[in-house]
Amino acid sequence: MAALLKLPEFQGRLFFFLLDEFENLSDYQQRVLNTLIKHAGDFYTFKLGVKELGWRMRTTLNLHEQLTHPADYARISIPEKLEGEQFRRFAAAICNKRLAVLLQENSSVIRDIELALPGLDIDTEADLLGVGEVAATIRKSLESDLTSDEIIQLSELKPLELYFLKYWSEGHDTTLVTEMRDLMRDRAHWLQRYDNHKYASLFTIRQGLRGIRKYYCGWETFTQIAATNIRYLIELVDQSFLAHVAEGKSLSEPIGFDTQTIAAQAAGRKKLLELEGLSLHGARLTKLLLGLGRVFNVLASQPSGHTPEVNQFHITDSDVPQDVEELVKAAVMHLALVRETGNKLAGETDTKEFDYMVHPLFSPFFVFSHRKKRKMNLTAKDLRGLVEKPRSAIREVLLRQKRDTVIEGLPQQLTLFERFYNGDE
Numbered sequence: 001m002a003a004l005l006k007l008p009e010f011q012g013r014l015f016f017f018l019l020d021e022f023e024n025l026s027d028y029q030q031r032v033l034n035t036l037i038k039h040a041g042d043f044y045t046f047k048l049g050v051k052e053l054g055w056r057m058r059t060t061l062n063l064h065e066q067l068t069h070p071a072d073y074a075r076i077s078i079p080e081k082l083e084g085e086q087f088r089r090f091a092a093a094i095c096n097k098r099l100a101v102l103l104q105e106n107s108s109v110i111r112d113i114e115l116a117l118p119g120l121d122i123d124t125e126a127d128l129l130g131v132g133e134v135a136a137t138i139r140k141s142l143e144s145d146l147t148s149d150e151i152i153q154l155s156e157l158k159p160l161e162l163y164f165l166k167y168w169s170e171g172h173d174t175t176l177v178t179e180m181r182d183l184m185r186d187r188a189h190w191l192q193r194y195d196n197h198k199y200a201s202l203f204t205i206r207q208g209l210r211g212i213r214k215y216y217c218g219w220e221t222f223t224q225i226a227a228t229n230i231r232y233l234i235e236l237v238d239q240s241f242l243a244h245v246a247e248g249k250s251l252s253e254p255i256g257f258d259t260q261t262i263a264a265q266a267a268g269r270k271k272l273l274e275l276e277g278l279s280l281h282g283a284r285l286t287k288l289l290l291g292l293g294r295v296f297n298v299l300a301s302q303p304s305g306h307t308p309e310v311n312q313f314h315i316t317d318s319d320v321p322q323d324v325e326e327l328v329k330a331a332v333m334h335l336a337l338v339r340e341t342g343n344k345l346a347g348e349t350d351t352k353e354f355d356y357m358v359h360p361l362f363s364p365f366f367v368f369s370h371r372k373k374r375k376m377n378l379t380a381k382d383l384r385g386l387v388e389k390p391r392s393a394i395r396e397v398l399l400r401q402k403r404d405t406v407i408e409g410l411p412q413q414l415t416l417f418e419r420f421y422n423g424d425e
Contacts (some may be wrong), residue, residue, distance in 0.1 A: 023054025119218020172306025200308030268365030291386025293366030
């Protein structure tokens with residue numbers, strides 16, 4: 001480097017060695033790179049791209065010498081740097097630049113990715129899921145037991161609000177009339193309850209039916225599902241446009257809600273099937289994800305009377321067995337799971353100190369909430385069971401969560417894995 005910098009064209013320059021996918025290096029190779037980083041000169045520096053938990057070795061070729069922060073390196077977490085609105089702007093800029101290429105060939109192409117991917121508000125989504133028909137039945141059932149003044153108030157309720165009366169009464173073993181009069185007696189309290197649970201109630205409208213049971217559409221929803229991973233976001237957009245064109249639709253039209261949802265399911269299925277070839281743990285990762293996905297799917301379809309939107313878990317064991325610990329770490333590294341900790345002192349490899357969530361990309365495929373909400377406790381035995389004896393383990397977990405263990409039929413897109421769910425052999 002010193003010799004190169006003596007050349008006129010390199011004077012005043014700084015050299016960077018850029019290495020991506022650092023996690024794919026062997027332990028020895030990582031130690032070699034660590035040594036080069038530890039003893040880097042003044043004229044060059046290293047920039048490494050590595051998946052979470054992919055930096056396995058912190059020592060140099062001298063096993064007593066470690067890289068330490070901030071003396072030897074600075075860690076930059078892309079998810080922490082690109083959160084919320086910042087990620088949406090970043091992703092929109094990339095997608096709109098790609099749309100601009102299409103515009104050169106076809107001036108009618110939608111120019112803005114947010115307009116190409118329209119979303120749904122909760123009431124409209126409920127209508128598309130068929131809440132109107134159920135609400136009409138509820139209204140008819142209530143009218144015979146209410147006074148004329150109460151019927152007037154009943155007529156003012158939106159279909160999803162009417163459905164929520166049924167949702168809440170079934171979960172709390174009360175009657176529709178009781179819930180209706182509770183609403184009229186203290187509407188402010190009732191509306192607060194409704195706001196807290198109405199999203200969760202969407203997952204129950206088409207419970208057990210074929211076809212779409214929950215919509216996943218809209219630019220904001222897609223950016224949340226991608227969880228700051230630009231590759232996942234582009235995959236969602238790409239699948240949506242391909243499906244839109246395959247339907248014979250023009251690129252000047254917004255992409256339909258059904259099309260976006262089916263595309264989101266396809267993106268999750270594609271990533272799930274790719275997991276098997278990603279690491280030594282690939283087959284077990286796929287099984288773990290199938291098991292967890294089914295658990296959260298059933299929790300989402302049976303939320304009434306329970307805490308809504310449970311889609312995270314915490315490992316309760318004080319000592320996690322090595323095989324489970326390695327499996328969980330591989331799941332995090334290959335983005336089958338995402339994790340976070342409320343304890344800033346927790347070590348990066350301290351498995352039990354983190355809360356985990358199936359990556360939101362898989363939520364449309366398994367049909368549960370993509371929003372980071374509430375958690376349950378799992379043991380290492382549960383996680384191992386979901387891989388080795390999925391049917392028994394799923395039922396055992398659901399039983400602890402006080403859910404019906406006579407599990408409803410699989411969502412249509414999960415029937416490909418019916419043999420996995422129906423047998424422990």
